[in-house]
Amino acid sequence: MASRVRIRMGLECGATLLGALTFFCAARGAAQSSPVVLDRVVAVVNRRVILASDLDEEIQLSILDPNQSAPSKLTRQIALEQLISRALIEQQIRQQDMQAVEPSADEVKARLEEIRTQLPACVRQNCASDAGWQVFLSTHELTASRIESYLRYRLEILRFIELRFRQGMQIPAEQVEKYYRETLVPQYAAGETVPPLAQVADRIQEILLQQQVNALFDDWLNNLRQQGDVEVLDPGLATAEVSAPEAATKRGGL
Numbered sequence: 001m002a003s004r005v006r007i008r009m010g011l012e013c014g015a016t017l018l019g020a021l022t023f024f025c026a027a028r029g030a031a032q033s034s035p036v037v038l039d040r041v042v043a044v045v046n047r048r049v050i051l052a053s054d055l056d057e058e059i060q061l062s063i064l065d066p067n068q069s070a071p072s073k074l075t076r077q078i079a080l081e082q083l084i085s086r087a088l089i090e091q092q093i094r095q096q097d098m099q100a101v102e103p104s105a106d107e108v109k110a111r112l113e114e115i116r117t118q119l120p121a122c123v124r125q126n127c128a129s130d131a132g133w134q135v136f137l138s139t140h141e142l143t144a145s146r147i148e149s150y151l152r153y154r155l156e157i158l159r160f161i162e163l164r165f166r167q168g169m170q171i172p173a174e175q176v177e178k179y180y181r182e183t184l185v186p187q188y189a190a191g192e193t194v195p196p197l198a199q200v201a202d203r204i205q206e207i208l209l210q211q212q213v214n215a216l217f218d219d220w221l222n223n224l225r226q227q228g229d230v231e232v233l234d235p236g237l238a239t240a241e242v243s244a245p246e247a248a249t250k251r252g253g254l
Contacts, residue, residue, distance in 0.1 A: 042234045043080060045087040055079045055237075061150055063121055063140050080237045086157065088224045093160050101163060103155035111151045165216045171208045179204050 043050040058079040065074075093101060116127040125139070126132030137143060180197050184204065188194045232238040 042237055043084060043230070043232045045084055045230050046091060046228050048087055048091070050080065050083050050087065054083055058083055060141060061147075063142075064115060064119065064147070064150070066119055077237050080232070084225070084230060085221055086153075088221060088228060088230075089157055089160065090153075092224070093156065098160060098163070101156050101159040103152055103159065107155055108148055108152045111155060112148060115147070115151070161213065161217055165213045165220070166209065169209060169212060171205045171212075175208055176201055176204045179208060 039051045039053050041049045042052050042055065055076050059074050059076070062074040062079075116122050116133060119127070122128075122133075122136055125136045127136045133144075137147075177197065180200065184200065185194055
């Protein structure tokens with residue numbers, strides 16, 4: 001695959017971004033009248049650009065999601081929504097200077113080990129072995145360093161969500177009991193043994209905590225998007241609707 005030139009525009013750029021901005025370069029050895037499209041801006045999030053190549057990369061990395069049987073199942077519209085959400089979160093992390101959310105090298109290594117030994121697509125290609133891992137990377141046009149950077153970023157976002165929304169949150173015992181009685185027990189057919197509440201209380205509490213965190217996070221991220229300057233420059237990519245928690249955290253099975 002031919003190498004792709006990625007052009008980034010920093011915050012210091014004072015020029016107004018044009019809709020459907022496209023960068024061109026004359027092909028090597030070709031006439032100047034035969035331009036080659038290198039990349040194009042598809043969206044801008046508070047003056048941070050998202051390129052068409054970013055969508056391509058997001059779709060490539062979706063192979064790391066155990067819920068995706070193939071990268072093609074991730075549409076470009078949904079990929080863009082995910083990138084917009086993560087751009088907004090990353091900007092908040094930087095503004096708040098939250099160094100505590102940065103994962104350690106050991107945490108990234110452990111997550112990578114999980115990917116190599118548990119991800120269905122990796123298990124099928126024996127990624128636990130070095131040879132199998134190299135085949136997996138080559139097959140999906142990825143590099144080990146790119147995957148590690150991606151996992152580090154994913155872990156950073158998840159820790160931010162934990163610190164920002166979950167700390168101090170508690171679930172009353174009566175809510176746990178209600179979920180057990182009204183949601184869990186009805187899932188068992190007549191004659192099946194229903195586990196006692198004491199056995200599943202911790203898991204129910206975790207489910208309810210996550211539901212509350214998702215609701216708070218969803219509202220927060222939607223407000224960020226409404227208050228910020230988010231512009232989708234490609235009309236064909238402006239139709240997807242993805243919930244904030246899914247858009248921010250689903251990729252990579254995290």
